[in-house]
Amino acid sequence: LAKTTQPISMDSYEGQEVNITCSHNNIATNDYITWYQQFPSQGPRFIIQGYKTKVTNEVAxxxxxxxxxxxxxxxxxxxxxxxxxxxxxxLTSGTYKYIFGTGTRLKVLA
Amino acid sequence: DVKVTQSSRYLVKRTGEKVFLECVQDMDHENMFWYRQDPGLGLRLIYFSYDVKMKEKGDIPEGYSVSREKKERFSLILESASTNQTSMYLCASSPGVAGGRQETQYFGPGTRLLVL
Structure with a gap:
């Protein structure tokens, strides 16, 4: 199985920029990468998605x-x-491969 | 707003019981998914369905089965619950064709299952 890895945890302070990296294999040119955010006791929710070099929306x-x-x-x-x-x-097109990354726990400190 | 609902937030069952987890989505999505989430292991796909009565195994299908008799409803079945199936179970749905490049999954709130 392809493995998708992320740092286990990160700490940051309010107002800083945070970068979280995801390492994966076998991603073709037109394959999308999606990021989700999950709060305690909730299901993950969509943040951003793209396949080009850079994508920006209102939150990330x-x-x-x-x-x-x-x-x-x-x-x-x-x-x-x-x-x-x-x-x-x-997301690898044409195959049924839904392998989430290992998840990164971000803690923002005051 | 897309809404994915799961029948229970918390469930306690005994070893050997048959357990049904129900999931309903209200946006006419083609695809539905069942994941389990465990500390340190993240989200792991159990099964998914791309159409009524169609299903595909995910990474960890052993000990589970699924049923999709109607487009909006996807059930996860534990035929004989075991303690190692204690976990958080998350249902999700997504629009579009199976294996599509651009799929946003919408998740339910999860069911926390405890098997004693």
């Missing part, structure tokens, strides 16, 4: 390098409410 940015063996979720100016677990999900 997603960076995918040319070799497509990793992706980075960037959260600008985090706040206490960003404390959560973050999961990446590389």
């Amino acid at each position: 940015s997603l960076f995918i390098p040319a070799d497509r063996k990793s992706s980075t979720l960037s959260l600008p100016r985090v706040s206490l409410s960003d404390t959560a677990v973050y999961y990446c999900l590389p």
Whole structure:
């Protein structure tokens, strides 16, 4: 099975930029990578998705390098409410491969 | 707003019992999924379904079966519950065709199952 790895945990202070990297294999040029956020006692929820080098929405940015063996979720100016677990999900087209990353527990400190 | 509901938030069962976990989505999504989530292991796919009566095994299907008789409903069945099936179970749905490149999954709140 392809393995998708992330750092187990990260700490940050309010107002800082946080970058969480996901390492994966066998991602083709047009394969999407999706990031989810999960709070305690809730299901994960969508943050951002893309397949191009850089994607930005109102809450985050997603960076995918040319070799497509990793992706980075960037959260600008985090706040206490960003404390959560973050999961990446590389989607390989044409196959039924839904292998979430191992998850990164982000703790934002005041 | 997409809504995915799960029949129970908490469930306590005895070893050997047959357990049904129900999931309903209200957005006419094609795909539905069952995951289990354990500390240190993240989200692991048990089964998913891309159409009524269709199913595919995920990474950890052993000890589980599923049923999708209607598009909006996807059931996870533990034929004979065991203590190692104590876990958080998450249901999700997504629109579009199976294996599609762009799929956003919408998750339910989860069912925390304790098998004694």
